[in-house]
Amino acid sequence: MNVKLFLIFLALFVFASPIFAASTTPEANHHWVAITSGFSMAIASAGCGLAQAKATAAAAEGMARNPGAAAAIRFALILGLVLIESLALYTLVIILVQVS
Numbered sequence: 001m002n003v004k005l006f007l008i009f010l011a012l013f014v015f016a017s018p019i020f021a022a023s024t025t026p027e028a029n030h031h032w033v034a035i036t037s038g039f040s041m042a043i044a045s046a047g048c049g050l051a052q053a054k055a056t057a058a059a060a061e062g063m064a065r066n067p068g069a070a071a072a073i074r075f076a077l078i079l080g081l082v083l084i085e086s087l088a089l090y091t092l093v094i095i096l097v098q099v100s
Contacts, residue, residue: 037095044091051084 059077063070 044088048084048088055080
């Protein structure tokens, strides 16, 4: 099964290589930058939303099981949420740099 999948991917890469060799002007590809930027922001936002929901659910469950450790769990939750949200912000900055 793995050999068959490998051969399929190899064929796709071989047949797709002439596409990457095409020469176009930057103006012709400018509309694709906006479309791909929207997709990348949507993917980053979806990933951040899922990760934040899972982190919040785990923190709430941890605080319910051990109320004495609520302060430490809350601190770890806030730190984790900040780091998760930074993914979306970095994606937004990259998008703004690419579009301008």
